[in-house]
Structure formats: C-alpha cells, structure tokens
Amino acid sequence: MTPEKTRIGWIGTGVMGNSMCGHLIKAGYQATIYNRTSEKTRTLQELGATVVSSPKEVAQQSEVVFTIVGFPRDVRSVILGEDGVLAGSHEGMVVVDMTTSEPSLAVEIAKAAGAIGVQSIDAPVSGGDTGAKNAALSIMIGGDASAVESIRPLFELMGKTIVRQGGPGAGQHTKMVNQTLIASGMIAVCEGLLYAHKVGLDIPTVLESVASGAAGSWSLSNLAPRMINGDFDPGFFVEHFLKDMKIALDEASRMNLALPGLALGYQLYNAVAGQGHHRDGTQALILALSQLNGIDWQSQYS
Template identity: 40%
Template sequence: MSYTPEKTKVAFIGLGIMGAPMARNLLRAGYDVTAFNPTRAKVDAFVKDGGKGAASVAEAVRETDVVITMVPASPQVEQVVLHDGGVLENVRSGALLIDMSSITPQTSVEVAKAAAERGVEVLDAPVSGGEAGAVEGALSIMVGGEQETFDAAKPVFEALGKTIVLCGPHGSGQTVKAANQLIVAVNIQAVAEAVVFLEKSGVDLAAALDVLGGGLAGSTVLARKRQNILAGDFRPGFKVDLHHKDMGIVTDAARDVGAAVPAGALLAQLVGALRQQGDGGLDHSALVRGVRRLSGEKTED
C-alpha cells in the first residue's frame, strides 16, 4: 500500500505558520486536501487556493485516508485527537494519522496506543526547517512508528520535505525533534552572542557574518537567520513561545533518561527569560535581543 496523490484523501488539521504552507504543498503535489483550523479565515484562504474546508475536525476527517495534525503542543494534540469530536472518534478504521506537531514523546506513545485500539495507524513525524523550509517543501522530517507504515506514507512526506528518516518506534520522532531543538537553540544563542560581540567591537557585521558563514562556524542557523538579525526583522518563522515549550520537552525528557544537558538547561532559562520580557511572539532569532539587554543595551519594543 502507498498513499499516493491519485488515490489518497488527506485531512490537514492546523493552518498555522508551518501548517498552512505544508497543506498547500500537498495540494501542489496533487493530493485532495480538506483542512480545518479554529480560525475560519485561514480555512477560507486555503479554499481560495484550491483546497477544501471543513467546519470541524469531525467533518474534516470523516472521508479521508490520511489525517495530518500540525498544532502547537501536547494539550492541543490531545484535544484534537483523543477528546470528544476528535480524530479517533470520527476517522475510519484503517486510516493513517500522522502527527507532525512537536510534542512530548510520551504523548506520541499514548496517541499511538489509543489509535491502535480503533484500528488506526499512527506515525509521529515532527519537522525542522522553520517557515522557509515549510514553504519550500524542504523540511527535515523525523519519524517514529512502524517501517511498513512509514514506507506507505513516504509519498506524503516527499511532498513536504527533503530529509525523511524513520528514527525508531512510536515517540522516536519526537525524541529526535527534542534533540534538534536543543541544537538549534544553542546555535542561535551562539550566533546572537557573536553578533553582539562583533557590534560592540566596531566590526562590519555583514562582512563578519559572511566570512564566518564560509568557515567552520558556518551553519544552517547562521545562513537562515543572518538576514533577520541584520535587518532587525523578527517576524516569526518559529516563535520564541514554541521554542520555550520545546526546551521544556528537552529538559524533561533528558531528566527522564538520565542524560545531562547543561547547555540545554541554560538555554531553557534564556528562552524563558526572553518570553517573560515580552518577546514570546517573535522569531527565535530574537535571542539576540536578550543578549543585547544582558550587554546593557536597550531594545525597541
């Protein structure tokens, strides 16, 4: 079995910064996509682009083969999937649920167990790449679940990303995503500290970032976030609020397995502080604003 565009109906739940372009990429790949989002205007915009809209989760999933959920955190996944009116109550037996949200590994395991009782297959498949990766269809997708299910879902994933890897059983995708968020946060903080150091030293910042990007200090984070920082443009590609949630997942999961993450613990505090300073709705590259404040500078609201 393979979930190819010509024979697969998809329900997409969650048209946020990441979900909206992902759903549109499925349309471009030829999938029949019905979307639901609590904000009706986002559904209407999706319909204008050629998709179908639903007024509820139940309506969206009833006639579909594959359900994709892309919501902010574990509580929203539980609400959308497990509670009354949710996916498992309304989707047909034999369907596939792909949760692409970033949530706790424990929640993914619980969802998989509940789904199995109703004859629904599940993959946890969080993503990395931010808004740009979602728009470009170039996401990195880390998947947890069974090999056979993963193989069947590969055409769906190929419409959304470039790096698609089965990482292990249910919950493994979320564990790898937690590790991803740890690495990304540490990278952004390092870039932020380097930027403030360079600015205060009177160096041409754009030139410095060019040469750093071409050497061992170069990274996807530096390449993706360089222009945001130079322009002072912190419109969210991935919100500080969401990275704050993810750092909580990292530190909790690491404690559960006995892994030391001292840099992760520090970044959890720095991201949390940035959020408390009112920057939770900004892109996570706004960590540079936190470093500037620590360095005695005032930042514009």
C-alpha cells in the first residue's frame, strides 16, 4: 500500500471519519469520499478529496474502501445496499468497516464480499475525537490475516494500537468488551466527581491526585475535565453509545451471560437521552446523575 499505487475510498465524514480520512490524504493518498450530508465533506474536499454521490461510486474508484457510519442499518445500506460498496466493487478490493456494529453483520458482509473476490475487514476503533485527531486510536480488527497485513500501513496512519483479534466479527466482539468496560467506568467517574462536589473539594485538584493513581483511566483523564468545564460537545455521541451497549447486551443475552453493570449503564444513558442529550457527548452522563441528586451541574460548571 503506497500513495502512488493505492486509491482509497472513504464513507462517513463525521466527528471521527473526517480526521481519520484526513490523515490518509495528508500522507499522499488519493481519496474518493461520500457522506450522506454533503456539507460534512467540505474539509476533506479542500484537502484534495473527490466527492461522489454514492458508496457504489466510491468503490468503483478505489482499491481500499473504509466506512465509519452511525448504526448497523447504515452499515448494511452503504455496503450491502443496491447503491452500496459491494455493488461497485471489483475483485481484489478490500472493504474495511470501522463502525462499531454487530458482529453477526460483520460475518454476513465478509461472506457476501468473499463470494465476489473482495476482502472484508471489521475494524472498530476506540479513542474518541481526540484519538482520531491525534492518529492515536486503538483499532480492533477482525478478518483474514493476510488482508489485514496488506493494509496495515493505512491503519498505522490512524492509530497507535493495531491488533488483529481473529476472523470476521472478532474486531466487533472486542469493541463490545471495550464498551462494557467504559459503561461502568463512566458511572464511576461521574459518581467520584459528584462526591468531590458535595464535600466541597476543588475538583481539578482532586483529579490531579487521583488520575495518576490506581483510579486512573482514559475517561477520567479526558472526559472528567470536559465535565467540569461544562463541555458536552460530542467526541462520541450518547445515541451511538446506547447503540453499542444494546449490541453488547444482545450478544450477552444470546450467550446467557449476565452483565448487570452494563445493563445499569444502559439504563442511565437512556435517562441522559431522555433529558434531551442524545446528541451530546458521553460525558453528559454527569448531567443525569447530578439531576438525580438535586444538583444543577451546568449552572456551577461551565
């Protein structure tokens, strides 16, 4: 994979995809892109990307096509749909879905792609908008080992931790582990901040003490400061996190696996969405928990 030999396609230029595709273009790759809302392609177009009107057209002009969209239904549409990637594919092409989606859908796509000589890889990511901007994402990969290795140079332009977990669907299952860990961890972060607030501690000073110890976590270091600054802009949307937790809970149910912490996180984030914060970042959980405790967080931290 080199800029001189490899044309890339990119579908989904939102909070994450815009930065991720931008790294590839800045490395010299020619990119053909599509987004349902065309206005969101403007930044990449200014970097030299060619904008087309369908995922099918993206595939027709690319050797490797990346997708990062919102929901499994969107993945199904842009890859398997009548105007989707596979409809415009050619033998030897590689399709990489970086959306957090259903493991079973990743397997279905791999089978459909394989039947026409196309390699399919599921490669969801973790790291949020900051990780995407800094090319520091963790990329969790499922798919054929040789196909994964062939596009590793592209992954390395977007992430720092790049690990193949197994065959089709394994990347998505690993992302479910990631989201299960985050769900309970976010509850703990918010409860810790509320405790500090209630007792009258200076929260930034508290974070300085606890973030470098055993309680430290990515969420504590990256999202807690946003909470105390009243910054609820999305690095990752609440509605997308709800989608992820529902997938994980459905998979757990299928395996007869009880995950009460994840179930609690799902219910609390439903409350966040119910308060109108479904398009805010996941750090908006502090608003739901503060309201539960009669605390007007937004009036005190902004």
